Each structure stands twice: as C-alpha cells, then as structure tokens.
Amino acid sequence: MAADSEPRRFMTKVARMYYTHGIRQIEIAANLGISQARVSRLLQAAEQAKIVRTIVVIPEGLHAEIEEDLQGRYGLSQVHVVEALDPNDEAGINRDLGEAAALILSAMQLSGKTIGFTSWSRSLRSLVATLEPSKKKSDATRIVEMLGDVGPPQLQHDSTRSTQRFADLIGGTPLFIRAPGVLSSAEVREAMISYDAHTREAIAALDELDVALVGIGTCSIDAPLEPGGNFFTVEQFEMAKSLGAVGQINLRFIDAEGIPIESELDSLVIGVTLAQLPAKGGRFAVAGGRSKYEAVRAALRGHWIDTLITDMETAERLLRE
Amino acid sequence: MAADSEPRRFMTKVARMYYTHGIRQIEIAANLGISQARVSRLLQAAEQAKIVRTIVVIPEGLHAEIEEDLQGRYGLSQVHVVEALDPNDEAGINRDLGEAAALILSAMQLSGKTIGFTSWSRSLRSLVATLEPSKKKSDATRIVEMLGDVGPPQLQHDSTRSTQRFADLIGGTPLFIRAPGVLSSAEVREAMISYDAHTREAIAALDELDVALVGIGTCSIDAPLEPGGNFFTVEQFEMAKSLGAVGQINLRFIDAEGIPIESELDSLVIGVTLAQLPAKGGRFAVAGGRSKYEAVRAALRGHWIDTLITDMETAERLLRE
DNA sequence: TACTTGAGTGTATCAAGATTCGTCAATTGC
DNA sequence: GCAATTGACGAATCTTGATACACTCAAGTA
Structure with missing residues (x-):
C-alpha cells in the first residue's frame, strides 16, 4: 500500500x-x-499546508504584575504584554504583537458580532497572518473596515486581502470601504460615500460596532505610506501637531491627554469616528514599539482603548512616565 | 511568585x-x-511545559465521502474518521481518536453547558491529554462524571485527575461521582448515593446534560479493568450476553439493534442511564478499533450516538456490513 | 570545616533531519 | 512523435540539533 x-x-x-x-x-x-x-x-x-501547526502559547499571567498595574492605572479591562526580542526592530515587535493578539482573539467569542478592522495596521496584518481558522461560520458576524484605502495601490491590495482573509478565518462576512481613506475636500468625501453601495453599507455598520480593532498611529508618515493622494499630506500632519496632536486613532487626532482634536481634517476622512467606537470592553489596540509610545499613552489617557496588547518596553514606560 | x-x-x-x-x-x-x-x-x-504546541490538524472533509455516507446511513449529525496507522494497535488508535476529538471539541462552544464525561474511557483520556486550555472560564460550565469508579485504585486516581484536568481545560467546574461504578446490590447502591453530597449533586446534574461524551465498551473485561470489586464480574457479563447484549454504553447494555437490555444489572450501576443522554446533537462517542466494532454498530443502530469519531477501518465496516 | 549531593551549564561529539544532486518519468511544446 | 521541461524521488552528503560527559556552584549534612 x-x-x-x-x-x-x-x-x-x-x-x-x-x-x-x-x-x-x-x-x-x-x-x-x-x-x-x-x-x-x-x-x-x-x-x-498548515496541516501541522506549532504555536508558542503565551502563558497566562506571565507578566501578571505589570499587566495588573497597567489595568489599574489606565482603567483597562485587559492587558497583554509580550517580550520584545529586540526593542529596536519594530517589524519584529509587530509580528510578535500580532501573534499574541491572534491567540487572544481566537479565545474570544466573536460569532454574531460586528467587528471593526483596520486593515492598514501592520500589527493587525500580522495578526491575520497567524490567526487559525475557526470552524464556526456565521453570516451574522460582520467584519467592517474602519477606514478607507490609504497609501499606494500595492498596500491597498494587501489591505483588501487582509480584511477578506480575516473575515474568512473568523467565519464572517467582510464589509469593505471601497474609497480612499483621506479625500481632498469634504465635498469629494460626500460624493465618494454616496457613490458606492458597499461603502455605504460598511459606513452604516460602523454605528453598530461590538468590537473594534483600532490602529494607533503617530503624527508622521510611516514607511509604507506616502503623503498626499489618499493620505494626509505632510502639511496636514504639521497642522494637526500645531493643534496639539501627539497621535491618532484610525486617523482621528488626539492630544497628549487623549482629548480629540477637532479640525477640518476630520471631514476629509472616510472612516470610523472616535464617537463610533464600541462603548465598553470592545476597544482593542495592538500597538507597541518606541515610535508609537506617545500615541499609545494618549489613547490610553483618553480611554479610547480598553484592551491593550503591547511590548514590554512600552508597558514599562507607560507605568513609569 | x-x-x-x-x-x-x-x-x-x-x-x-x-x-x-x-x-x-x-x-x-x-x-x-x-x-x-x-x-x-x-x-x-x-x-x-506545553508552552510550545505542535498539533496535526485533520483537514476538513479529508474523508468527506465516507463520512457523509455514515451520516446518512445512521442518521448521525457529525462523523469524523481518522486514519489508523496500525489497525491492530488499539492503544495507538485511541490516541489518534482522542487527538481528533480534542480538535473537534475545541472548536465547539461549550461555555455554560453541562457536559457529561466518562473518565475511564481510554480514548477520552487521551483526548484530555491533547486538549488545549481554553481561556474562557465559566463557573456555569459543569463537567459531570457519568459513571462511578471502576477498576483498580490506580485507575480511579487517573480517572479523577482526568476529569479534573478536563474541567480545567474547558474552564468549568468538575462534579465527581465519589462512589464505585458497580455495586453488589441495589441497596448498597442507594446507600452509596445518599452517603456523599458531591455524588448526589453529580447524579442530579445527569438529568440536565447538554453534551455527553459517552464511552462505548464491549461485553468483556478489557485490559486495565478487573472483574468484581467495583466492576461487573465475569458472570454478570456472561448473563448480559445471554440476554443478547453485544456492547454497552457507560455500562448500560444494548443488543445488536441497539435496544436496551433491561436487567437487575442496571440497578447496580451508579451512572448515567440511556434515558438521561441529551436529546439531540450532544451525544458524542469516541470509539474505534476492531474489538469495539460490534458495540459501536449497536450504539449507532439504537441512535444513542449522533456524533461519532472513529477510525477508518471501523467506518468502512460500518458501511459494508 | 569538609564532604556529599544535585541541579545547571558548556564542550565535544553523535544522531537526526535537511539539502544537494543525479536519475527517471510524466507532461508540454514544437 | 520527438526534444525539452518540469517535477518527484532516492542516495549521498552536509547541517542542525540532541546528548554524554565533565565541571561548577550552591545547599545541605556530618
């Protein structure tokens, strides 16, 4: 035989x-x-072929002390800290964070929920890469993109695939925002939204989020992104900074205390607003690395996050400073 | 710490x-x-330390055809067939079956359910060995032993540990039956039940099973078990056989058509009755190997099972004969 | 204090598994 | 119908990871 x-x-x-x-x-x-x-x-x-899977489980409460301290200090409901192999290697950190987030997500009950996803986030992208497929399919589960396309076309393609794959793995239906994330004017923004039925559907779903996997970003243009086009220009970032912005949550700027910075920039973005984030227990952030520290701290201070997955160094700084 | x-x-x-x-x-x-x-x-x-886990996933629908045929033939809701490496190595088969069952169970939503467990079953024991811990703890989830102690003291200890561990991994509360599985008389049985509060609680929970992981056995005394004591004697097995028994489900005898064989033996057993098995969709059996074939077929014919995890050879015989 | 014990570590070595390379068969292109 | 190409395979070889052995150090014991 x-x-x-x-x-x-x-x-x-x-x-x-x-x-x-x-x-x-x-x-x-x-x-x-x-x-x-x-x-x-x-x-x-x-x-x-993924018939064999080797996973490294992060033992529960390995960093119990620091995690509890962080929970207390910022009123978080869940904190997970992963050991960064090299604090300077942001790509590596993102991979580790994504892996940790995948383990946490897979332990959650997501069936039937409406889940906001941020497909341009590198850490969430690596989350998708390590997520294991779930057997339970449910059409009621919706995966909603929380921001339109940003960056060069190649990145957009990756984003779409990422959302699609995430939806497949969770066993839900993806809702795409098929429009640029940042428009040149409020009028164009309105036009884009009314243009595409899929996009309208996704935008509508943003009001019903149960869980949001947000992206936390700096006030600068990181590697794969490019200024202008469907993203903020250097000038626009400078303007946000001059208004006190230290970071942004899905392109909504906040100051060091986490207070939203309202400006005309808001009306250029097709994506979730801070007010649309789910009320409690469903605000996930997977973010770490030195460059994002200020932004993460601001997000925590503003209580825009209640579950944080981050690296050791960031966690320690968040407690110290 | x-x-x-x-x-x-x-x-x-x-x-x-x-x-x-x-x-x-x-x-x-x-x-x-x-x-x-x-x-x-x-x-x-x-x-x-189980920090690293390597699992071999059973690709969905690898044996789609045979599984569907079995479903149709015996009215099963789910069938999983695993390839036996060596049809003669029953210990190996049990390990493979347990591993497969672990994967299937971990994909199920068990939180808050009352789950009947058969701790002396070798395949279920190996299920526990390969099951991964779930993060979701729920006190509402109950793991109930469906049979008292059987076999030598050493085995009883293993059984208790197995149930405990299963409960830990699922994230529920174990309910033990701290009494022999088979008593010498109906009177002693009554006395044993009234004696221990834990046991009474477990017995009561058997009326509320949502899921039952039953053990299917032959009408003989398999390796680790010993006649008499807290198990049936050789004579009692012979008597069951003379009444037409070809197998038993948690020590409740059934004939070749799956019809329960009622006798005074029933009144000697502390454990779940066939009538107490959950109504639909929750009757799991993990059983295979040549020796158990007759018993498995009988259990299927009587519709005492609706989810079967078995080996290829048994599956094929079930379709052929 | 001196001796024993045992756990933990590094060096050197050995076994297990990955890779290279040549062969052969099946498939594709002309 | 005949190269040419591709891909699968096994034998030999090389690389990687496991292990035997010796050593160290700390803690207990006479």
Missing part, C-alpha cells in the same frame, strides 16, 4: 506518525517503503 | 525566537550569550 492516492491524506498520515506518535523519520520511511528524504519533504509540505 | 515565572519567561522568549522567527539555535545562543546546548534544552522544556 505504498501510493496513497490523496497527497494531503498521505501528508497527514506521516505528520501524525511523526508528531503525535513521535516516530523517527527513518522508521516512518521504512514502514511506508519510502526514503527518509521524502518523509522530511512531506513533513515540510504538511507544515506549509 | 515571580521566582517561578522567570524560567518560563525565558523559555517563552527562546521558543518564540526559534519557532515564530525561525532563528537557528546557534544564533539564538550567540544572541543571548548562552550555549547552543542550553537553547536545545530550553526548547525541550518549553515543549514539556
């Missing part, structure tokens, strides 16, 4: 022999009448 | 570097100023 027709079945079989039963590759090879090399390749393929 | 979390933190860090970031052990060692050997050992420890 050498050639099992179905390759996936064969991979599963080998994977189970290797991982579950702990049989050595050579023995598996001998047992199935194939070479050790092939067993090795099959195992790689199984991993590739 | 911080004393014991320190090594765990280090293990987690190393595990993340290795598995999530894919860094080689030597590089990790160089990075952290330790030897490669220590990295290797830390990773082993992390695996031991």
Whole structure:
C-alpha cells in the first residue's frame, strides 16, 4: 500500500506518525517503503499546508504584575504584554504583537458580532497572518473596515486581502470601504460615500460596532505610506501637531491627554469616528514599539482603548512616565 | 511568585525566537550569550511545559465521502474518521481518536453547558491529554462524571485527575461521582448515593446534560479493568450476553439493534442511564478499533450516538456490513 | 570545616533531519 | 512523435540539533 492516492491524506498520515506518535523519520520511511528524504519533504509540505501547526502559547499571567498595574492605572479591562526580542526592530515587535493578539482573539467569542478592522495596521496584518481558522461560520458576524484605502495601490491590495482573509478565518462576512481613506475636500468625501453601495453599507455598520480593532498611529508618515493622494499630506500632519496632536486613532487626532482634536481634517476622512467606537470592553489596540509610545499613552489617557496588547518596553514606560 | 515565572519567561522568549522567527539555535545562543546546548534544552522544556504546541490538524472533509455516507446511513449529525496507522494497535488508535476529538471539541462552544464525561474511557483520556486550555472560564460550565469508579485504585486516581484536568481545560467546574461504578446490590447502591453530597449533586446534574461524551465498551473485561470489586464480574457479563447484549454504553447494555437490555444489572450501576443522554446533537462517542466494532454498530443502530469519531477501518465496516 | 549531593551549564561529539544532486518519468511544446 | 521541461524521488552528503560527559556552584549534612 505504498501510493496513497490523496497527497494531503498521505501528508497527514506521516505528520501524525511523526508528531503525535513521535516516530523517527527513518522508521516512518521504512514502514511506508519510502526514503527518509521524502518523509522530511512531506513533513515540510504538511507544515506549509498548515496541516501541522506549532504555536508558542503565551502563558497566562506571565507578566501578571505589570499587566495588573497597567489595568489599574489606565482603567483597562485587559492587558497583554509580550517580550520584545529586540526593542529596536519594530517589524519584529509587530509580528510578535500580532501573534499574541491572534491567540487572544481566537479565545474570544466573536460569532454574531460586528467587528471593526483596520486593515492598514501592520500589527493587525500580522495578526491575520497567524490567526487559525475557526470552524464556526456565521453570516451574522460582520467584519467592517474602519477606514478607507490609504497609501499606494500595492498596500491597498494587501489591505483588501487582509480584511477578506480575516473575515474568512473568523467565519464572517467582510464589509469593505471601497474609497480612499483621506479625500481632498469634504465635498469629494460626500460624493465618494454616496457613490458606492458597499461603502455605504460598511459606513452604516460602523454605528453598530461590538468590537473594534483600532490602529494607533503617530503624527508622521510611516514607511509604507506616502503623503498626499489618499493620505494626509505632510502639511496636514504639521497642522494637526500645531493643534496639539501627539497621535491618532484610525486617523482621528488626539492630544497628549487623549482629548480629540477637532479640525477640518476630520471631514476629509472616510472612516470610523472616535464617537463610533464600541462603548465598553470592545476597544482593542495592538500597538507597541518606541515610535508609537506617545500615541499609545494618549489613547490610553483618553480611554479610547480598553484592551491593550503591547511590548514590554512600552508597558514599562507607560507605568513609569 | 515571580521566582517561578522567570524560567518560563525565558523559555517563552527562546521558543518564540526559534519557532515564530525561525532563528537557528546557534544564533539564538550567540544572541543571548548562552550555549547552543542550553537553547536545545530550553526548547525541550518549553515543549514539556506545553508552552510550545505542535498539533496535526485533520483537514476538513479529508474523508468527506465516507463520512457523509455514515451520516446518512445512521442518521448521525457529525462523523469524523481518522486514519489508523496500525489497525491492530488499539492503544495507538485511541490516541489518534482522542487527538481528533480534542480538535473537534475545541472548536465547539461549550461555555455554560453541562457536559457529561466518562473518565475511564481510554480514548477520552487521551483526548484530555491533547486538549488545549481554553481561556474562557465559566463557573456555569459543569463537567459531570457519568459513571462511578471502576477498576483498580490506580485507575480511579487517573480517572479523577482526568476529569479534573478536563474541567480545567474547558474552564468549568468538575462534579465527581465519589462512589464505585458497580455495586453488589441495589441497596448498597442507594446507600452509596445518599452517603456523599458531591455524588448526589453529580447524579442530579445527569438529568440536565447538554453534551455527553459517552464511552462505548464491549461485553468483556478489557485490559486495565478487573472483574468484581467495583466492576461487573465475569458472570454478570456472561448473563448480559445471554440476554443478547453485544456492547454497552457507560455500562448500560444494548443488543445488536441497539435496544436496551433491561436487567437487575442496571440497578447496580451508579451512572448515567440511556434515558438521561441529551436529546439531540450532544451525544458524542469516541470509539474505534476492531474489538469495539460490534458495540459501536449497536450504539449507532439504537441512535444513542449522533456524533461519532472513529477510525477508518471501523467506518468502512460500518458501511459494508 | 569538609564532604556529599544535585541541579545547571558548556564542550565535544553523535544522531537526526535537511539539502544537494543525479536519475527517471510524466507532461508540454514544437 | 520527438526534444525539452518540469517535477518527484532516492542516495549521498552536509547541517542542525540532541546528548554524554565533565565541571561548577550552591545547599545541605556530618
């Protein structure tokens, strides 16, 4: 019985022999009448095909003390702190944060909820990358983009895919905002919204959010984004700063105390407003790294966040300063 | 308290570097100023401490055809078939079945439910071994033992631990039956039940089962069990067989068509009755291997099961015969 | 104080698994 | 119908990770 027709079945079989039963590759090879090399390749393929998953669980309450302190200090309902391998490697931090967030999300009951998602956030993007598919599908579960497209076309494509994939994994329906995130004028903004039925539907859903995975950003233009086009210009960022902005939550600017900074910039953005964020327990932020510290602190002070997933260094600074 | 979390933190860090970031052990060692050997050992420890988990997912619908056929034939709501590595190795089959069941259970919504558990079942025991802890704790979730102690004292200890651990992993409260599973007379049985408050509570909960993980057994005394004491004697099994029994569900005998065999044996058992099994959708059986074939078929024919997790060979026989 | 014990670590070595390379068969293109 | 290409495979080889052994250090014990 050498050639099992179905390759996936064969991979599963080998994977189970290797991982579950702990049989050595050579023995598996001998047992199935194939070479050790092939067993090795099959195992790689199984991993590739996500038949085999290795996850590193973040033990509960590993940083219990600091997490509790943060909860108390900022009135948060949940805090998760992950150890950053290298505090300077922001990409690495985002990956770790995303992974942690994936574990937390997968333990949550999201079925039937309306979930706001921020597809341009790098940490949320890596969340999607590590999320495991859930079996429970529910059409009532809605994944709503909370901001229109930002950045260059390539990034927009990634964003769409990210939202789609997130919806697939959670088992819900995605609602896209098919419009730029930042327009040149309030009039164009209105026109864009009325233009597309999908977008209108998504915008409407923003009033009914149960959970929001917000993006916290600085008042500058980070790497993959570009000024102008469907994003704020350098001048607009400068203007926000001159009004006291130290960061933004889905492009809504806040000052160091977390107080919203109202300006005409607000009327240029197609996306969730701070007032639309879910009332309590559903405001998630996955953000860390040195550059975002000011913004995160402001978001916490304004109580725009009640579940924070961040790195050790940021957590410590949030307690110290 | 911080004393014991320190090594765990280090293990987690190393595990993340290795598995999530894919860094080689030597590089990790160089990075952290330790030897490669220590990295290797830390990773082993992390695996031991369940910080690292590797699971082999059963791809959905790998055996779609046979599963659907079985569903249709016996009116089952769910069927999962796993490939047995060696049809003769019943211990191995049980491990595989348990692993599969763990994956299926973890995808289910069990919070707040009353779940009947059969702690002496080997496949359910291995289910517990591979189940991943769920984050959602709920005191409303109850794990009820569906049968008193059977077998030698050593086995009883394992059973208790198994139930306890299952409850921990699911995030619920365990209700134990602290009494023998089989008594010498109906009078002694009554006395045992009235004796212990915990046991009474568990027995009462058996009327409110939402989900039952039943054990399907043969009409003989399998390896770890011993006749007499708190288990049926050889004579009692013979008597059941002479009445037409081909198997039993939690020690309630059924004939080849699945029809319950009523006898005075019923009044000797402290455990769930067939009538107490949840109405629909909640009757799980994890059973396979050649020896149990007759019993499984009988249980299916009597519609005592609506979700079956079994091995390929049993599945095929169930369709053929 | 001196001795014993045991856990934890690094070095050197060995085994296990990944990779390279040549072969062969199936498929594609001309 | 015949190269050419692609992909799968196994044997040999190389790399990576596991382990045996020796050493250190701390804590207990005579």
